[in-house]
Amino acid sequence: MDRSLFVAMSGAKQTMLAQTSNANNLANAQTTGFKSDFEQFRSMPVFGPGQPTRVYAMTERPGTDLTPGALQRTGRDLDVAIDGGGWLAVQDKTGNEAYTRAGELRVTPEGFLQTGAGDAVIGDNGPIVIPQADKIDIATDGTISIIPTGSDATTLLVVGRVKLVKPDNKDLEKLNDGLMHLKEGIDAPIADANISLVQGTLEGSNVSAVAAMVEMIELARNYELQVKVMKTADENSGAATKLMQMS
Numbered sequence: 001m002d003r004s005l006f007v008a009m010s011g012a013k014q015t016m017l018a019q020t021s022n023a024n025n026l027a028n029a030q031t032t033g034f035k036s037d038f039e040q041f042r043s044m045p046v047f048g049p050g051q052p053t054r055v056y057a058m059t060e061r062p063g064t065d066l067t068p069g070a071l072q073r074t075g076r077d078l079d080v081a082i083d084g085g086g087w088l089a090v091q092d093k094t095g096n097e098a099y100t101r102a103g104e105l106r107v108t109p110e111g112f113l114q115t116g117a118g119d120a121v122i123g124d125n126g127p128i129v130i131p132q133a134d135k136i137d138i139a140t141d142g143t144i145s146i147i148p149t150g151s152d153a154t155t156l157l158v159v160g161r162v163k164l165v166k167p168d169n170k171d172l173e174k175l176n177d178g179l180m181h182l183k184e185g186i187d188a189p190i191a192d193a194n195i196s197l198v199q200g201t202l203e204g205s206n207v208s209a210v211a212a213m214v215e216m217i218e219l220a221r222n223y224e225l226q227v228k229v230m231k232t233a234d235e236n237s238g239a240a241t242k243l244m245q246m247s
Contacts, residue, residue, distance in 0.1 A: 005233040012226035019219045022099035026212040032116065033102030034205035036065045049082065055206065064174040069204040077136050078105040079204050081203040086195035090119040091127055098179035099172070101203050101220065119179065121159040130159055138162065140196040164195035
């Protein structure tokens with residue numbers, strides 16, 4: 001069988017993988033703090049016995065777009081957004097420290113401060129626990145103050161401080177849980193006092209829905225082109241078979 005069929009097949013397969021990544025970006029165009037994934041095609045020679053006479057396509061994710069999203073005012077006390085660079089430190093499902101810019105926070109019935117995805121927010125001494133309160137205030141430096149339930153409005157109690165960090169972007173990688181993690185061998189950064197929060201505000205997704213739609217159309221056309229090449233290879237094979245039969 002003509003090897004061009006396999007070359008076209010690999011291109012179609014990798015185009016579908018790229019379409020999957022792009023579709024995930026588009027689906028999260030309204031997700032708080034979401035960072036879009038890049039994808040790119042690369043030519044990969046096929047090595048084996050003899051010379052590498054064919055080049056297959058390969059899709060890879062070279063990184064994540066860490067550009068901040070637009071800030072959206074909500075007025076909710078537990079909504080926070082980072083003004084400028086930096087990350088909120090959270091505890092992932094395995095208990096390790098990870099980072100996010102999704103500041104849609106909530107307090108569980110047990111008093112744990114969590115993100116909307118259910119990840120515990122980390123403070124100076126581990127996960128932050130907030131007692132029952134009539135009001136919760138989060139300052140620009142991440143300090144959490146409350147008015148305990150039943151207390152006078154002038155009674156303020158500091159219960160913790162959100163850990164805000166600013167690691168080098170090249171040390172971060174996005175995993176399947178949607179959080180940013182430090183690459184292997186990189187030590188966890190210390191809290192950075194220069195990072196400031198904006199209460200009552202959320203950071204939106206940095207996905208451009210228009211750009212994602214345009215890319216989806218381009219990938220669909222690329223897929224159709226690969227399918228046409230496969231069809232042509234099949235037709236050529238059929239014509240060659242007929243010639244062999246005539247001879």
